[in-house]
Amino acid sequence: MLSKRTLVNPCPRLRPETDNLIVLAGVPERLVTAGVKLSLRGLARRWKVLEDEIKTLNRQLEALVPESSTPTCRDQPSNNQLRDQ
Template sequence: MLGAPSPLRDELVELSKRTLVNHCLQLQPETENLLELAGDPQRLHTAGTATSLRDLARRWKTLDEEIKSLNRQIAELVRAAAPALLELKSVGIELAAQFLFTSGDNADRIRSEAAFAKLCGVAPQPASSGRTAGRHRLSRGGDQAANSSLYIVTIARMRHHQPTRDYVERRSAEGLSKREIIRCLKRYIAREIYTHLPRPADPEATDQLHAAA
């Protein structure tokens, strides 16, 4: 759009995304046969840009509808597989789907909540040195997508969940850094997530888990 003729660019530049798409869908090039304008570069530029923007808007609209349809199906699968997971604070459809995917793809490795924490890369490991003692860091291994999902839940709760805010304030007063507090919260949330996952021992739940993944 930056290369569009000034009148057309000025017409579109301040529109919001969806308004822009809908506006571009209504664009009417001077002619569909651009060869007719070959002798007039300015009119050719305007008509060619309008045609391109209209076609791009049509593609965007089609893909947007496909995404919405897929998201609805994912939401239905997640609700069927793990309704309890969605009741947890700050765990929405996309995050719940990631936890289900991680669990369903590694069902044989998850035998306890500690194993799930390790798989998610939030199992604490000693990080003491000659000058420090009792310090820990999170594991660098595991499923990074699940680790990222835990981080998103943690940050959301730190901002909007009063019990979590109280915990942060208390641990800060005890001298823990923000990074250490996040590490503790991610480990706690991993434990909470694990207890609300479908149990692989249940054949029906296992089928739902793999279907959602």
């Protein structure tokens, strides 16, 4: 199975033939393809922004929660581990 990162990385580079889907209203095949590309591109960009935010917050939490804290807090799966499943 491909990782999420492998699936998401190419999506921001997708280039639909137009950003104005109305001009493709009479050509359903091209309309669907352009719509899917636009949607995947937008979702991938949002995913990457959220991933960066999660990494930043995780670094801040790791700095705030000392190693000697309760094991139940430190032993929980990180967002990175959950994301890669």
